[in-house]
Amino acid sequence: MLDGPKREIAEGVANDEYVFWLGSGISRERMPDLRDVAKRVLVTLQARINQSDPSCRFKQALEGVVTLANPSPDEWGRIAFDQPADSWPDYEALAARLVGNYARMLDVPVDGEEADYLLWDVLDAANVYANPTIEPDAEHLCLAALAIEGVASELPTANWDNLIERAVERLAGAQPVLRVVVAPNEIRWNRLRANLYKFHGCARAAQIDAAQFRGLMVARQNQINGWSARNPVMAPFLTGLITRRPTLMLGLSAQDSNIQNLFAEAQAAMAWPWPSHPPAYAFSENALGIDQRGLLQNVYHLHYGPANRSAMESEALVQAYAKPLLLALLLFVVTAKLKRLVEIGSPDLATADRNKLHDGLEHARNLVADGLNPNAAEVGDLILQWGRAMSMLRGGRLPDVASGIYAPVTTEPLHRMPADPSLADSGVCQFAAAAALIGLGIDRGHWTATPADTTNPASGALVLTGRSGPAKVYFAATAQAAIRLGTNGLVADNDDVVIIHSHETPPAMQRYPRRAPGRVGLASFREASMEELLSAGTEVEDLLGRFRSKVAL
Numbered sequence: 001m002l003d004g005p006k007r008e009i010a011e012g013v014a015n016d017e018y019v020f021w022l023g024s025g026i027s028r029e030r031m032p033d034l035r036d037v038a039k040r041v042l043v044t045l046q047a048r049i050n051q052s053d054p055s056c057r058f059k060q061a062l063e064g065v066v067t068l069a070n071p072s073p074d075e076w077g078r079i080a081f082d083q084p085a086d087s088w089p090d091y092e093a094l095a096a097r098l099v100g101n102y103a104r105m106l107d108v109p110v111d112g113e114e115a116d117y118l119l120w121d122v123l124d125a126a127n128v129y130a131n132p133t134i135e136p137d138a139e140h141l142c143l144a145a146l147a148i149e150g151v152a153s154e155l156p157t158a159n160w161d162n163l164i165e166r167a168v169e170r171l172a173g174a175q176p177v178l179r180v181v182v183a184p185n186e187i188r189w190n191r192l193r194a195n196l197y198k199f200h201g202c203a204r205a206a207q208i209d210a211a212q213f214r215g216l217m218v219a220r221q222n223q224i225n226g227w228s229a230r231n232p233v234m235a236p237f238l239t240g241l242i243t244r245r246p247t248l249m250l251g252l253s254a255q256d257s258n259i260q261n262l263f264a265e266a267q268a269a270m271a272w273p274w275p276s277h278p279p280a281y282a283f284s285e286n287a288l289g290i291d292q293r294g295l296l297q298n299v300y301h302l303h304y305g306p307a308n309r310s311a312m313e314s315e316a317l318v319q320a321y322a323k324p325l326l327l328a329l330l331l332f333v334v335t336a337k338l339k340r341l342v343e344i345g346s347p348d349l350a351t352a353d354r355n356k357l358h359d360g361l362e363h364a365r366n367l368v369a370d371g372l373n374p375n376a377a378e379v380g381d382l383i384l385q386w387g388r389a390m391s392m393l394r395g396g397r398l399p400d401v402a403s404g405i406y407a408p409v410t411t412e413p414l415h416r417m418p419a420d421p422s423l424a425d426s427g428v429c430q431f432a433a434a435a436a437l438i439g440l441g442i443d444r445g446h447w448t449a450t451p452a453d454t455t456n457p458a459s460g461a462l463v464l465t466g467r468s469g470p471a472k473v474y475f476a477a478t479a480q481a482a483i484r485l486g487t488n489g490l491v492a493d494n495d496d497v498v499i500i501h502s503h504e505t506p507p508a509m510q511r512y513p514r515r516a517p518g519r520v521g522l523a524s525f526r527e528a529s530m531e532e533l534l535s536a537g538t539e540v541e542d543l544l545g546r547f548r549s550k551v552a553l
Contacts, residue, residue: 002332003362006318009248012278013151013329014336016413018248019241022157022164025251026139026322031129031161038098041065041105042085044122051082057111061118064108069097103221103256119219126210126217129160129203136167138379139251142326144168145383147194148177149408151333154245155196156238158252158259160203160217164196171383173404182216184233193411199234218258227258228265235262242266246276250284250322255291260298267299274303274312281316284325288317323374334386335365337409338432340417345429346538353540357436364439367449384454389461393431393475396484398457427477427502430530434475434500437547438464440540447553458490460497466553471526473551474499479506496524498551503531526552 002010012018024033032040045062053059059081066079075090085091098105110117119125136144144167146152155164168178179192182202198205201217218227228235235258243266254260272280281299283292296312297304304312318325339358343349349357372378383406390407391399399405409428410417423429441447447466453459460472474491476482476499483506485491491499505527528550533543 001318001320002328006282008278009282009318010329010332011336011414012246013146013248014333014414016151016153016415017246017278018282019154019156019245020143020152021247021249021252022143022155022159023250023252023254024159025253026143027137027159027161027163028251030134030137030163031159034099034102035095037102037123038095038105039086039091041098041118041122042091042095046081046083046085049081061108061110065098065105066094068101068105068108069094100255103219103224107220107222115222116214116217116220119217120214125160125219126203126207126214130162130207134161134163135376136163136170137323138374138376139322139326140164140167141171141376141379141383142330144171145330145406145408146326146333148172148404148406148411149330149333149337149413150193150411151413153194154241155194156241157196157198158200158218158256159198160201160206162202162204165204168194169404171387171404171406173400173402175404181234182213184231187233187237197234197238199231199238224256224258228261235265238262239266239269243270246272246278246280246282248282248284248318249292250326253289253291254295255289260291260295263295264298267301271302272299274300274308275315279315282318283316284318284320284322286319286321288313292316327372327374327379328369331365331369333414334409335361336414337417338435340414341409341423341429341432342436344418344423345433346534349538353538353543356440356540357433360436360439360441360443361432362439363443364435364449367439367442381451381454385451385462388452388454389475392461392481392485392490393427393477394481396476396481396490397488398490427481430502430534431475431477431500433534434502434530434547437544438473440544441548444544446548458492458495460491464498464551464553468553469496471496471498471551471553473497475502476500477502479503482506497526498553499525499527500551501527501529501531503529505529505532526550 042065045058045065048058049062050056062081071079071090071094078089080088106118108118109115114120140163143152143164147168148171165178165180177193179189179195181187181189181195181197182205202213205213206217218224239262242263281296285292293313296316300312338361342357343354372382387399387405387407391397394407399407410420412420417423438449442449447464450463450465452462460474462473463470464473472495474485474497476485482499482501485499491497528547533546533550536546537543
């Protein structure tokens with residue numbers, strides 16, 4: 001899909017054009033969804049009723065909540081306020097109906113308590129949504145990787161949880177990658193590579209400093225309706241983002257009136273034309289909901305009519321939920337950057353040869369994608385595999401906790417890469433060409449590829465298996481990185497190994513054998529210099545032949 005009908009959106013993400021608007025859908029497998037929230041309110045309020053008090057305040061509040069579910073007369077007759085709510089015959093149906101009324105439900109008052117009593121006390125939102133035992137899901141890991149790649153710089157979210165922050169910390173360690181903005185004054189903080197705007201509040205911040213951040217957790221209808229007036233800093237800032245950059249919504253239904261108002265105000269200030277390139281609005285959904293259609297009608301109102309409506313909705317709908325889409329976008333972005341590096345490193349490539357190398361990278365990408373399911377375990381393993389390969393490439397070492405487990409191709413989006421003066425001599429351009437040749441070799445049937453064993457430090461970046469058997473493959477961007485592969489004990493002379501150097505092959509040095517030699521005959525330790533191979537000619541078929549003779553598989 002991203003190579004075809006939605007390619008403009010994928011390329012827009014690779015160029016850091018899109019603002020990622022994030023909703024509860026990206027955390028639905030980690031955090032309570034709105035039906036769970038409704039159930040907790042019903043159960044907890046019923047449990048707090050003083051059955052000896054006919055005018056009990058908790059019973060009054062529960063009656064107010066149930067009323068919002070619009071029970072039929074028969075359903076009212078089956079509700080027993082003296083019995084646990086989850087034993088009611090219509091418990092599931094009532095909870096389901098409260099989902100669309102969740103903000104009004106949380107606005108139901110309890111006599112003698114603060115206005116946010118249901119949120120703060122009944123739901124215990126600060127502790128539930130900042131629970132440190134809940135691990136980031138695939139969506140959060142992919143967003144973190146995209147942020148580290150420099151292509152997800154603007155991230156407004158209505159979510160209270162801190163799973164994106166934890167994912168970035170896991171992938172980037174202590175590196176200053178993510179700025180989190182909750183309170184208005186935090187808008188003034190220095191921008192970082194990625195900027196997360198928690199415009200409905202933050203559970204972790206409220207947990208740490210309730211006096212400052214409890215009131216910023218938005219959930220009640222009253223708060224949503226008056227949000228823009230109460231947020232004279234954040235509201236116009238977010239409106240500015242909508243006017244300046246296209247919108248990609250992930251897991252966000254856009255049902256809240258304050259979100260609809262932001263987009264309507266942005267349209268009034270400076271509307272996006274239709275069509276625009278890349279598309280100004282995109283929704284990661286299986287089908288557009290009524291609120292998303294309403295948003296399109298607001299922002300495209302001059303053109304939204306019978307003649308264009310179907311085309312607008314088709315253009316805006318990215319028919320995939322956040323979990324598979326974000327993983328696909330990450331693979332697309334990494335591959336697009338590697339393609340650009342091939343062009344930067346070899347600017348004189350003929351078009352046909354450049355296209356063949358691009359095809360090799362795409363084939364390798366698709367092979368990786370075919371072996372993946374978009375879940376946290378497999379996405380985490382992919383990120384670890386990539387981080388190991390890039391850390392060994394650049395420094396001849398494994399990644400450490402302080403620097404994080406993920407190493408980006410570059411920290412800049414696609415369109416800014418040619419302006420980076422360090423890229424041409426960094427060794428990553430030659431690495432991209434080598435990766436393309438490996439992908440071509442897989443496509444031609446010269447070898448197969450399998451992932452490295454991440455539990456074994458000396459397992460290489462990947463394993464290639466040809467007619468002569470398997471070999472661990474390493475990449476070294478510099479002579480120093482190559483030497484450190486040996487001094488760090490990651491490779492030994494008697495390993496069945498291929499080291500692909502970006503530049504010239506460094507002088508031989510003493511390495512550290514750890515086991516007796518295996519097979520005999522073919523040299524078990526081979527080295528190839530991409531600089532040398534490319535200097536002999538860039539006609540790809542000939543280049544692939546010379547590469548094959550060097551790696552000897």
